[in-house]
C-alpha cells in the first residue's frame with residue numbers, strides 16, 4: 001500500500017513537471033491578443049444597423065440574433081426550463097431567436113432524472129429534445145454524475161448502510177447506460193461528470209470518490225469517472241463526452257490538476273472528448289488568466305488532436321465573491337467595465353474557435369430576472385450577470401457583442 005502511494009506521488013510529480021515544461025515556453029504576453037475593445041465607445045450607440053437600439057427587446061423581430069451573429073465561430077446557448085417552452089410566449093420567442101444550443105437548468109440532473117432506483121423521469125429532457133428537433137437546435141445533457149442534486153439512494157442500502165464499491169459501480173453503470181441510451185442520437189453532448197475536483201486541490205471528497213475509489217487497483221482514485229465515461233461512450237459512441245468544472249479559468253492549480261488527471265485518463269484510452277469550463281466569472285475577471293489557463297488545458301491536444309473545450313455555464317456576476325451586498329449601482333463606469341469584460345471574453349472565444357478548439361458557448365440562463373445568481377451565494381440579491389435584462393431588453397453588453405461579431409466578420 002505504501003509503495004503504491006509512493007509510486008502515485010512520483011507519477012503526479014512527473015506529470016506536473018511535464019505540464020510545467022510544456023507550458024514553460026508560452027508567456028502570457030504571447031498568448032494575449034493585444035487588441036483593445038470598442039465596447040465602451042459603442043454601448044448605447046444608435047448608429048448601428050438596428051433601429052431604436054436601446055429599446056429593442058430580445059424577442060423583437062428587428063432585434064439581431066446572438067447565435068446567428070456568432071454562427072461562423074461557435075454555437076451560442078443557454079440553460080432553460082421546460083416552462084419556457086410554451087409556444088407564442090416571449091420566452092419561447094427569445095429562445096428560438098437568440099440561441100441554438102440548450103441545456104436544462106435542473107431537469108436532467110440525477111435527482112430529477114433518476115430520483116429512486118426504479119424510477120426514471122425522462123419527460124423534461126424529452127420536451128427539450130422535441131423542441132430542438134423541431135427548431136434545428138442542439139442539446140447538452142447536464143449532468144450524469146455530480147455530488148450535488150444527487151439522491152442518497154445511490155449510496156445507501158435499505159438499512160441505511162453505505163453500499164459497497166461493487167454495488168455503487170453497478171448502479172453507476174446502470175444509471176449512465178439507461179439515460180444515455182434513451183437519448184442516443186438526440187442529446188449531442190453530455191456533461192458526464194460535474195465538479196469532480198475539490199476546492200483545496202485534488203479530487204473532490206464525494207461519495208462517488210469515497211466508495212468507488214481505486215476500484216481497479218491501478219493506483220489512481222478516479223475510477224468512478226473512468227467508469228462513467230466508458231459506459232456513456234458504449235451507450236452512444238457519437239455523443240460528445242465532457243468533464244465539466246468551475247474555476248478552471250481562474251485557478252491555475254485547478255487547471256493543472258484537471259490537465260494531469262485527464263492526461264492520464266486519455267493515455268489509458270478513456271473516451272473523454274473535452275473539458276467544460278463553467279465560467280461563472282465576475283465583472284473583474286482577468287481575461288489573460290482565462291487565456292493562459294485554457295492554454296494549459298489545450299495541451300491535451302498533444303494526446304488527442306481533436307480534444308476541445310466548451311464554455312458551459314457562462315455568466316458574469318456584478319459582485320465579487322467576497323462582496324455580500326444585495327444591490328449594485330449600475331453606474332456608467334461599471335457598465336462599461338462589464339461590457340468590456342464580456343467583449344474581451346468573446347474575442348478570446350473567437351480566437352479559440354478559429355484555432356478549432358471551441359465550438360460552443362452556453363450561458364447559464366437567458367435573462368437577469370431568472371438567474372441563479374439572484375439567490376447564490378447570497379440570497380435575495382439582484383444580480384445582472386447576463387446579456388438580456390429582467391424585462392427582456394437587450395443590454396449594452398449584448399450590443400457590444402453584436403458589434404464585435406460584425407467587426408470580426
Ligand code: XIL
Nearest residue numbers: 105106142194246278313364371372
Ligand atoms: C444551479 C441551478 O441554476 C439552480 O437553479 C439550482 O438550485 C442549483 O444548481 N454549476 C452547475 C449547475 O453545474 O448545475 C448549477 O445550477 C450552477 C453551478
